[in-house]
Amino acid sequence: MALNDETTYAGAIRRALREELARDAHVCLIGEEVGFGAGGERPAYGLLGEFGPDRVMEVPASGSALIGAATGLALMGLRPVVELPFAAMSGESFSQIVAAAQLHWRTAGTMHAPLVIRAPYGTHADPWRATSPDAWFAGVPGLRIVIPSTPFDALGLLKAAIRDNNPVLFLEGHYFYRRLREVLTEADVLVPLGSAEIRRDGEDVTLLTWGAAVYTAMEAAERVAVAGISTEVIDLRTVLPYDAVTVAESIRRTGRVLIVQDAPRTGGIGAEIAASIAEAHGAELRVPLMRVAAPDVPFPAALELAAAFAPDVMRVSDALHTIMEKRD
Amino acid sequence: MSTPPNPLLALYQQMSLTRALEDAIRDLVRSRQILGTLHVGRGHEAVTTGTTAALARGDIVAPGGRDLGVLLARGIAPRQILAQWLRRAAAPSGGRTGAMHFGDMRDALVIPATALPTLAVAVGTALATKARGENRVTVAYLEDTATNTGDFHEAMNLAATQDLPVICVVATNTYVGKLATRPYRPKHLADRAAAYGIPGYVVDGGDVLAVREAMTHAVALARAGRGPVLLEAKIFRVAGQTEADSVPRETLDEWRARDPIERFTRHLLALDALSDALTYEFAAATLATVQDALAYAQHAPAPDPLSLMDHRFAPDDALVMGPPVEAPVGMTGERVLPWR
Numbered sequence: 001m002a003l004n005d006e007t008t009y010a011g012a013i014r015r016a017l018r019e020e021l022a023r024d025a026h027v028c029l030i031g032e033e034v035g036f037g038a039g040g041e042r043p044a045y046g047l048l049g050e051f052g053p054d055r056v057m058e059v060p061a062s063g064s065a066l067i068g069a070a071t072g073l074a075l076m077g078l079r080p081v082v083e084l085p086f087a088a089m090s091g092e093s094f095s096q097i098v099a100a101a102q103l104h105w106r107t108a109g110t111m112h113a114p115l116v117i118r119a120p121y122g123t124h125a126d127p128w129r130a131t132s133p134d135a136w137f138a139g140v141p142g143l144r145i146v147i148p149s150t151p152f153d154a155l156g157l158l159k160a161a162i163r164d165n166n167p168v169l170f171l172e173g174h175y176f177y178r179r180l181r182e183v184l185t186e187a188d189v190l191v192p193l194g195s196a197e198i199r200r201d202g203e204d205v206t207l208l209t210w211g212a213a214v215y216t217a218m219e220a221a222e223r224v225a226v227a228g229i230s231t232e233v234i235d236l237r238t239v240l241p242y243d244a245v246t247v248a249e250s251i252r253r254t255g256r257v258l259i260v261q262d263a264p265r266t267g268g269i270g271a272e273i274a275a276s277i278a279e280a281h282g283a284e285l286r287v288p289l290m291r292v293a294a295p296d297v298p299f300p301a302a303l304e305l306a307a308a309f310a311p312d313v314m315r316v317s318d319a320l321h322t323i324m325e326k327r328d
Numbered sequence: 329m330s331t332p333p334n335p336l337l338a339l340y341q342q343m344s345l346t347r348a349l350e351d352a353i354r355d356l357v358r359s360r361q362i363l364g365t366l367h368v369g370r371g372h373e374a375v376t377t378g379t380t381a382a383l384a385r386g387d388i389v390a391p392g393g394r395d396l397g398v399l400l401a402r403g404i405a406p407r408q409i410l411a412q413w414l415r416r417a418a419a420p421s422g423g424r425t426g427a428m429h430f431g432d433m434r435d436a437l438v439i440p441a442t443a444l445p446t447l448a449v450a451v452g453t454a455l456a457t458k459a460r461g462e463n464r465v466t467v468a469y470l471e472d473t474a475t476n477t478g479d480f481h482e483a484m485n486l487a488a489t490q491d492l493p494v495i496c497v498v499a500t501n502t503y504v505g506k507l508a509t510r511p512y513r514p515k516h517l518a519d520r521a522a523a524y525g526i527p528g529y530v531v532d533g534g535d536v537l538a539v540r541e542a543m544t545h546a547v548a549l550a551r552a553g554r555g556p557v558l559l560e561a562k563i564f565r566v567a568g569q570t571e572a573d574s575v576p577r578e579t580l581d582e583w584r585a586r587d588p589i590e591r592f593t594r595h596l597l598a599l600d601a602l603s604d605a606l607t608y609e610f611a612a613a614t615l616a617t618v619q620d621a622l623a624y625a626q627h628a629p630a631p632d633p634l635s636l637m638d639h640r641f642a643p644d645d646a647l648v649m650g651p652p653v654e655a656p657v658g659m660t661g662e663r664v665l666p667w668r
Contacts, residue, residue, distance in 0.1 A: 028459070054459040060489055065448045065482035072452015072466075075433050078459075080452075095479075096448060099441035103431075104642045107439060108422040110432050112642035142640065165642035 007184045010177035012151035013043035013118070016158035017081065019188070021051050024079065027162055028054075030070055031083030031118075032061030041177060043118075044083060061085050063092025067117065071100045074113040079162060087119035087171055088131040100167045101142035114165045116158070120174035122212065124306065127298035132211070134239055135268045137169055144168045144193055145240040149214040151182040153237055156191030164193055173212055196243035198250070202232030205256040205323055208247060208273060210236040213262040213311060220316035229324050239269045247273075248281065255286035256323050262310040265293035287326035292319045336601050339381060339536050341610060343373040343589050346397040348614045349406050352622055353413050361626075362413050364426065369394035371534070374588035375499050375561045376401070378539025379467060382547050388453045388466040390438035390446040393428050394499070395469045402435045406617055410625035418624075422638075423631035436464075445474045447496060448483040454492040465493040465550045472500040473511050475520055484556065488524040493550040495543070498560045499533060521558035533561030534588040537595075563588075 007015065020027045035048035035058030048056040059066070063084065070080040084090060090097065100113040121132040134145055144166055148154040154172065161168040199214060200221050209217045214235045221231035232250050236242050251257060257277055261270040270291050277289060292311045300306050350369055356362045369376075376397025380389070383401075391398035399409065404420075408430070412419035415426055431439020438453065440446050450468035457464040474480055475498060487494045498517050514520065521528025527549065531542040539561055546557040564583040584590075596602035 030455075057455065057459070057490075059486055062482035062486065064479045065451065065486045068446075068448020068479070068483060069452035069455055069486060072438070072449040072454070073456045074452075075438060075449070076453050076456035077433075078456055092478075095441070102441075103439070105639050106421055106425045106429070107431055108420065108424055109639040109642075110420060111439065114642070144641075164644060 005183065006181040007151050007155075008178050009151045009154055009173070009180040010041060010043045012155040012182075012184065013158055013172065014045065014047070015184075016155045016162070017044060017047060018050070020081075020159055020162045021047065021055060024162075025055075026077060027079045027081065028057060028073065029081050029083065030057040030059060030066065030073065032059065032085055034058055034083050043172075043177075061089075063089045064096050067093040067096035067100065067115075070115045070117075071096065071103070071113050074100075074115045075111060079114050079116075081116045081118060081162060084117060084119040086123065086129045086174075087121035087133050088128050090117065090119055090133045090169070091136070093117075094136070097137065097143065097167065097169070098140055101140050103142070104166065105142055112165050113167050116161045116164075116168045116170050118158075118170045118172060120172045120177070122173050122175045122299075124175070124301055124303070126301055130299035130301070132171055132263055134169075134171060135263060138240055138267075138269055138272055140240075142166065143240060144238060145171065146193060146238050147171045147173075147211045148237060149173070149176075149211055149235055151180055152184060152189065153191055153197070153235075155184060156189040157193065157237060159188075160190045160193050163190070168193065171211075175212065191237070194238045194241060194243055196246040197235045197237055198232060198246070199235050200231065200233040202230040202254070204230045204254055205232065205258055205320060206247070206250040206254045207231050207233045207258045207260060207316075207320070208236060208270075209233065209260040210239055210269070211262065213260045216262070216311055216313055216316055217260050219313045220320060223313060223317045224320045227321070229320055231320060236273075242273060244276065244280075247277070251277065251281050252284055255284055257285065257289035258316075258319055258323055259289065259291045259293075260311055260316055260319075261291065261293040263294055264296045264298075265291065266296050268293060287323060290319055290323050292316055334601060335381075336596060336599075337606075337610075339377050339540075340589075340592060340596060340602065341614070342377045342397060342400060343536065343592065344610060344614050345406070345617060346373045346376065346400060347589055348618045349400070349409060349621070350396055352410065352618050356410075356413060362426070363415075367393045367427070369396050371501070371564050371583065371588065372499055373397055374536035374539050374592070375497065375533045375563060376469075378536040379469075379497055379543045379559075379561075381536075381540045382543035383465070383467065386436060386462075386464045387547075388436040388438065388450070388457070388464060390440070390450040390453070390466065390468040391428065392440055392446065392469045392471060392474070394471065396428055398469060399428060399430050399437070402437045404430050404435070404437075406621035407624045410621045411628050414625045414628070415631070416625055416628040417631040417635070418628045422635055445470055445477060445479045445483070447474075447494075448479055448486075450494055450496075451483045451487045451492060454487065454494045455490065458490070458492055463551060465495060465547055467495045467497060469497050469499070472498055472517055474498075475517050476512060484520075484524045484526075484558075487556040488526050491553065491555040493553070494556040495546045495550055496556065496558050497543075498558065500560055500562050501564065516560060518558055518560040524556070524558075526556050526558060527554075528558040528560065530560045530562065533563035534586050534591055536588060536592050 034044040073080040259270040380401035415423040518528030
């Protein structure tokens, strides 16, 4: 790979799958569009021809049986990566995902289920396909939820998720597949699960976000910098369990917290993080923390409606101004 | 208790122990030493004993909540079973789960999840054995009403499309809840096999030898690569859905006449394989096993509250930049299946 070659987000996922399939003979893929049915855009495209049907299992997609079968593969010592056609289909898989997440605990460590559930969200097709199910699973003990926002993170987090011994829900921004590009190192990349990344250093306010909202947050941070507001943008990357250490360290310096979430406000990931911060750092906060979130409606299809749904740069920069104007 | 040389007597012994151990659990529930209730398996003994008798050691089983006999066949000790029901620290789960929820892949035993058919997980273990070229079958145990779930349909379709070596054993007793209802339309649930293009068989689930014979046939088909089999065992559960249910006297009398253990006892006596003296000897040995387990479990310590937070996540030992990992070892390798 020449240095000037850029890898797309989907390409980074494909590279992670290919590298881990090649590295560890226990790794296998299972899903409906992981084989010959996979179009060129799909991350698993071409892997069936490369690794054969015993490693890349093309099966009919049905949400519950896919996760159940992956659990069975994992119990037999394999490390399955399941692909759901779209993330909201995890609703059909709910009981099986919870059962897999409980497995290690309820057998007192005798069993474990190292499986990765890859699930794209955020297509603009309809509200159901667009939905990110992160909040549905936020209260499931034993589960990890990962939402990478860059090709590098998609590569490193997916490889780490495959090597992890627990069930991981790996939420891919479908919108990112071809739109995000990045020059990636040829070295073996691992991004530890549960580690946040500071995307932008700042002194005045800690902005916590993840997924597509990272880009909105970065643009808003640049805009308010002109007005002298120094914003630290933290991309959580893993939202369950999240990196409380990095968050705490930042809050101690800034004393101000803004959470930006491009999902409905009520019961979202941001709600739990806000509550945890209020409990752990209430005395260190100079002003009450704030949230910018989507309203409590489903994700809309039309771009005009979508613009009104997700937090935009204007709303986030307004919130940054507001939080700085609040008296200490 | 030693295993008798006559294989028929081994079946008799396992059925008797299953019944006696479940009776001990029932008594613990009735005397409120166990929280919750028991999903009664009285009348299932010929199904669990007859099917497991047709399996090889490396075959994988995924039992449900009434399949105590399958656990015993897989070597789960009566002491462990009663310790689990009493939520003791010494139970394999350390008191984290109750009921018949045992699982350990060293015993090729898949743990059930409450109210969720393990059939889909069984399909996954069969996918693994097929991908590795291992000649093992997986058996999932369901009760009749589990075939009404979407999970059953999804899993059967997946197993059928992939020609997987899965045997789905359905124990049919239409007595659900407090009243006999009609939870499904077909006369035989085995007919549901046609929807997946796979063979379905009906067997008298009160006849342990008939069950063993039907299961031997089903296992042969699955091992030969012919895909999944649905085996429906018609049974009479000699009690209600749970220990809490009341059953009309005349229904109980009818069921008792068809009790699988009494039927098999009559058969063995007619064959002269069993005598009154031998029956007494077996009963005494079974009783001693159950009483030993009961004494052990009742005196075993409760779990330490501090253990609640253990095993939240499996250790991250895999997150290393290691060399390539070797291909999995097949069923002949002790690494995969070190038998206890």
